[in-house]
Structure formats: structure tokens, C-alpha cells
Amino acid sequence: MIVPIALLLAGSQPMSSPFDDPPLKSVQLTPLTRGYEPGKLLTLAVKITLKSGWHTYWINPGDSGMPPKLNWTLPTGWRVKSVVWPAPHRITADGIVSFGYEDEVLAKAELMTSTNPLEEAKIGLELSALVCQQQCLPASTSAVVTISATESPQVDGEEVKALEAVHYPQPLKSSTPINVQWGKEALLSFSYENSSATQFEFYPSAAGVLNHEKTVTKTTHSGTQWGLHLAISSYLDSKPKRLTGVLVPLDDKGKRMDVSFLIDAPIK
Amino acid sequence: MTLISTMAIAASTLVGVAVVASQDPNMPTDTSDMKAQINHHAPDFTLKDMKGVDQSLGQYKGKWVVLEWNNKDCPIVQRHYNSGNMQELQDWAVKKGVVWLTICSSASGKQGYVDASGAMASTEDVKWKGTAYLLDPEGKVGKMYDAKTTPEMFVINPDGMLIYMGAIDDKPNAGTNEVKNSRNYVREALDLAMAGKPLKMKVSQPYGCNVKY
Structure with missing residues (x-):
């Protein structure tokens, strides 16, 4: 049965902050389609907005900080397939290097839906994060969105464009095997054909593997x-047996290029 | 007079930090430029505690010592104190004869900075159960140990060797109620090392707020 499409984006509810103007302003959940196809993947944009000048952390927060914690409330039979984060930035505070995002970050979540068509599938997300500027504060905020089953979900062009602009890390198409030799240092070898790249940043996805x-x-x-x-x-x-992380090419001015790559390579 | 001893005399007039040469013949004579390294001698230091008493690592040779980096306003530190986890660990360790030195390296004006009276008030407030609360507002000992986060933990054996450094436990983003279910690396290190057994985890990436140098 095809049900009317109802889409409700609820305002997020900042909690547990003593501030009138909390540094973790909101999390917003926006499906990329109007309606979802039962049993198929549903992609949502997860937008985290911070007060200007504040930062929060990547899955590997670097030498300080805390990874974000996402608690999903999903309809029965649904599961989170992946949450993809953009390449993080290096944030230095008091000489200590962390990996994260300033002001805002747009992540991408893929949910596997159940084959049971729901008229009102309610998706809830509670985000707990450490947000810092001169000081660090714990913060949490939540969002709820409902979406209806349909046979032919329509794409939300604006949201798709917003996610395309993020340039999420992609697998690196290296013409030679990507490998890591382990000694006093780790030597990551790969091929990359874009001649604009002059150097790279590398963000290890696990803490305690590389010097941050x-x-x-x-x-x-x-x-x-x-x-x-x-x-x-x-x-x-x-x-370790493997090295995983995100590779970001820099141009001849040291500026990040609009691409980043996922590295998951065996260590020799 | 060496630079180090001059510094020691100059600093001894201050409430703050004095990094001094070790008096122990078995320890390196000048540890002020040393950096803490696992399985090496823990660099010696002397700091004033919140009661104005000089506390040096060297004076505790022959005892097990825990160093805990602290910033009372850091939410991750508060998680471990609000849950009672840190005080329970301090109490357990001190009752086993461990010397527990809590160190604050927040600079004046930065989050978590305390002077002697501020430290007295905050430790009373949380019912802190360590041996001494040390003031390191210039960050000298923090940098000597390359302390990056609060909390960050170091365990030193009776020979003065650094046997564990890193996180307090394996749950960087546990909620306050989940803290006690984590694998506590400090308790594990002390338990194993005091029983003469090898450690399962000697180093781990610390987590928490950055130290506010």
C-alpha cells in the first residue's frame, strides 16, 4: 500500500548545558529522499551546528577530546549501516593537536530499513559530544524525523547537493598496492595521479597508533x-595489523584539495 | 652554583613549581630535561602541594606511585569524580600503600586553574582521597610527562620506573553511569604489577580535555 508521504523535521532539543546560548546548537536529521523504500537503504544528512569558534571531535579525537556518541532510536528491524564523517581538521589548542570540526559538520548516515512498510517511521538521534573553545563542555542534543514508506521515493535535490559539496573520503584508486612498511616509522606507499598534490595530511582513524x-x-x-x-x-x-585513516592531498600552497581518501592497508 | 640549583632556590620561594635535581644516587642527577618514557626512570620533580609542602617524586622511592592529571572543571574529569570512580580508585590504591599524587597543570586564568585554597576547596568538595594535590601552574611537570589530557594517568613502581602511562580506562565516551563498568587500566596495572605479573596494557592513548597549559 502506498501511503501519503509525511515528513516532519522536529527541532532539536539542546540539553544539559548551563548556557542560555549553548555551544552545541543543534543536530538536524534530513533524509535525502521524500519517503523511503522498505527494505532499502535510506540516507540521511546529520548536521551538527556549533556556536561560532567552538569545535567538536572526529571519531579519533587526536590528543585530546572525545569521539561523538550517537544513540539512534529506530523502528523495529531497522539498523544503522554506516555513519560517514568528512575528513577532519587539525585543531591545535595549548599546543595539543586534536582532530575535529569547527562551527559545523555534515555527516552522512545510512540506515537499512525493514521490509515492513511504515506510515510513520520515526527516526530519533541523540548526540552526546564534547565541545570546546577555551574550555570544554559536555553537551547533548537530539532530533527526530518521521518518514513514510513509498514505492518511489523522490530525491531531495537540495540535500543531495549539500552532501555532494562535502566530498566524503572515497577509496583511493591506486594503480600500485597500498601498503605500509613498519619500522621506526610507518611508510605508507600508494600511487596518486593528480599532479596538483604536493603533500598530504593523514588522519589515523584509531587513537594511539600514530603520533597526532x-x-x-x-x-x-x-x-x-x-x-x-x-x-x-x-x-x-x-x-597493529592494518592502518586505517583518511588521506587528504594538499596543493602547492598547502591548501586542502576538494578530495579525501579512505586508507585501509595491511602493515608489513 | 648550577642553573638547576639556582632555579630550585629561586622557585622554592614561590608557591608553584621547582624542578630540581634528584638527590638519589641511583637516579639521573639532572632530570629537568628528561621526558617520561615507558619502562624508563620516571623523571623526578618537586612541586608545592595545596598545603604548601614540597612534594618530590624522589622522596617516594620504594613505593608505588600514581600520577593523576587533573582539571576540576573538565567534564571528563567530572565524569570520573561525579560517579565516585576516581575517589574509589584513590581510596583503594592508598589503602594498598600507593602514593597518589594529583597534579593540576592548568595555567592561571585557564579552565581548571586552582591556587592552594582553590585546590583545598575543590578536593573537599569532591571528597578526593589522594595523597597530595600538586600545583603546576607553569606546566613544567606536565610537559616533562608530556601530559596531554585530563585525566591522564601514570603508574611508577618502587624502583622509580614508569610502568604505565595513558588513559584511566577503555571507555572514552562512557556515560557517568557506565564508568564503573569500564576496564580501568590503572587498577589493572597496580593489581598485576604488585602481584609480580606482567602488565597487559603498558601504554594507551589518553582521552579527555586538553591540558590547559
């Missing part, structure tokens, strides 16, 4: 073959 303060110590290349020397964390207990 000075991650890339040296970059070498010969033609399109690149080697990144990565400093190993003093908190590393034993050699």
Missing part, C-alpha cells in the same frame, strides 16, 4: 608513486 602532533614527517614521490613517512605513537602497545 606530527603525523606526516616526510613526503617523497617519484612520478605518481608517493611515500608518506608517519610517526608512530608513543602510546602504541603492539604493532
Whole structure:
């Protein structure tokens, strides 16, 4: 049965902050389609808005901070397939390097829906995060959206455009195997053909693997073959089996290019 | 007179920090430039505690020592104090003869900074159960130990060797009610090391607020 499409974006409810003007302003959930197809993936934009000048953290927060915690409330039979974050930025405070986002971040969530068509599927998200400027505050906020089952969901062009503008990390199409040699440093080798890149940033997705303060110590290349020397964390207990993270190419002015790549490579 | 001893005399007139040479012949003579490293001698230091008493690491040779970096206003620190987790751990350790030194490296004017009376008030407020609360507003000892977050924990054995450094536990984003269900690395390190067993976890990435140097 095709039911009327009802879409309700509820305002988020900032909680647990002593501030009248809380630094974690809101989280908004916006489906990319009007209606969802039962049993198929549903993509939502998750927009976190902070007060200007405040920052929050990536899944690996770096040398301080806390990863965001997302508690979803989903209809029976639904599950979260993935939450994809944009490449983080390096944020230095009191000489300590963290990985995160200033002012706002737009993440992308993919939910696997159940085959049971719902007239009003209610999706709830509670976000708990540490937000910092000169000081750090715990904050939480929530959002609820309802969406209806339909046989042919219509795409919300504005939201799709907003997510396309983010340039989420993509798998790197390297013509040579991506691998990591482990010694005093880690040497990440890959090929990359965009001639505008002169150096790279690397963000390890797990804490305690690489040195966050000075991650890339040296970059070498010969033609399109690149080697990144990565400093190993003093908190590393034993050699990991794989290195995962996000690679961000920089142009000749040191500016981030509009792409980033997911790295998941075996360590030799 | 060496620079170090001059510094020690100059600093001894201040409520604050004095980084001094160790008097122990088994320890390096000048540890002021040393950085803490796992399985190495923990660098010695002397700081005033909140009661105005000099506290040096060297004076506790022969004892187990825990260093806890603190910022009373950091929400992650508050999670461990509001849940009673930190005080319980302090109480448990101190009763086993462990010396528990809580250190505040927040600079004056920054989050968590306390002077002696502020430290007295805040420790009373949370029913802190450590051995001494040390004031490091210049961040010298914090930087010597490369402390990056609050909380951040170090465990030193009776030989003065640093045997654990890093996070308090394995749950960076636990809620206050979940804290006690975490794997507490400090309790585990003390339990194993005091029983003469090898540690399962010697280092871990600390988490929390950045130290407000």
C-alpha cells in the first residue's frame, strides 16, 4: 500500500548545558529522499551546528577530546549501516593537536530499513559530544524525523547537493598496492595521479597508533608513486595489523584539495 | 652554583613549581630535561602541594606511585569524580600503600586553574582521597610527562620506573553511569604489577580535555 508521504523535521532539543546560548546548537536529521523504500537503504544528512569558534571531535579525537556518541532510536528491524564523517581538521589548542570540526559538520548516515512498510517511521538521534573553545563542555542534543514508506521515493535535490559539496573520503584508486612498511616509522606507499598534490595530511582513524602532533614527517614521490613517512605513537602497545585513516592531498600552497581518501592497508 | 640549583632556590620561594635535581644516587642527577618514557626512570620533580609542602617524586622511592592529571572543571574529569570512580580508585590504591599524587597543570586564568585554597576547596568538595594535590601552574611537570589530557594517568613502581602511562580506562565516551563498568587500566596495572605479573596494557592513548597549559 502506498501511503501519503509525511515528513516532519522536529527541532532539536539542546540539553544539559548551563548556557542560555549553548555551544552545541543543534543536530538536524534530513533524509535525502521524500519517503523511503522498505527494505532499502535510506540516507540521511546529520548536521551538527556549533556556536561560532567552538569545535567538536572526529571519531579519533587526536590528543585530546572525545569521539561523538550517537544513540539512534529506530523502528523495529531497522539498523544503522554506516555513519560517514568528512575528513577532519587539525585543531591545535595549548599546543595539543586534536582532530575535529569547527562551527559545523555534515555527516552522512545510512540506515537499512525493514521490509515492513511504515506510515510513520520515526527516526530519533541523540548526540552526546564534547565541545570546546577555551574550555570544554559536555553537551547533548537530539532530533527526530518521521518518514513514510513509498514505492518511489523522490530525491531531495537540495540535500543531495549539500552532501555532494562535502566530498566524503572515497577509496583511493591506486594503480600500485597500498601498503605500509613498519619500522621506526610507518611508510605508507600508494600511487596518486593528480599532479596538483604536493603533500598530504593523514588522519589515523584509531587513537594511539600514530603520533597526532606530527603525523606526516616526510613526503617523497617519484612520478605518481608517493611515500608518506608517519610517526608512530608513543602510546602504541603492539604493532597493529592494518592502518586505517583518511588521506587528504594538499596543493602547492598547502591548501586542502576538494578530495579525501579512505586508507585501509595491511602493515608489513 | 648550577642553573638547576639556582632555579630550585629561586622557585622554592614561590608557591608553584621547582624542578630540581634528584638527590638519589641511583637516579639521573639532572632530570629537568628528561621526558617520561615507558619502562624508563620516571623523571623526578618537586612541586608545592595545596598545603604548601614540597612534594618530590624522589622522596617516594620504594613505593608505588600514581600520577593523576587533573582539571576540576573538565567534564571528563567530572565524569570520573561525579560517579565516585576516581575517589574509589584513590581510596583503594592508598589503602594498598600507593602514593597518589594529583597534579593540576592548568595555567592561571585557564579552565581548571586552582591556587592552594582553590585546590583545598575543590578536593573537599569532591571528597578526593589522594595523597597530595600538586600545583603546576607553569606546566613544567606536565610537559616533562608530556601530559596531554585530563585525566591522564601514570603508574611508577618502587624502583622509580614508569610502568604505565595513558588513559584511566577503555571507555572514552562512557556515560557517568557506565564508568564503573569500564576496564580501568590503572587498577589493572597496580593489581598485576604488585602481584609480580606482567602488565597487559603498558601504554594507551589518553582521552579527555586538553591540558590547559
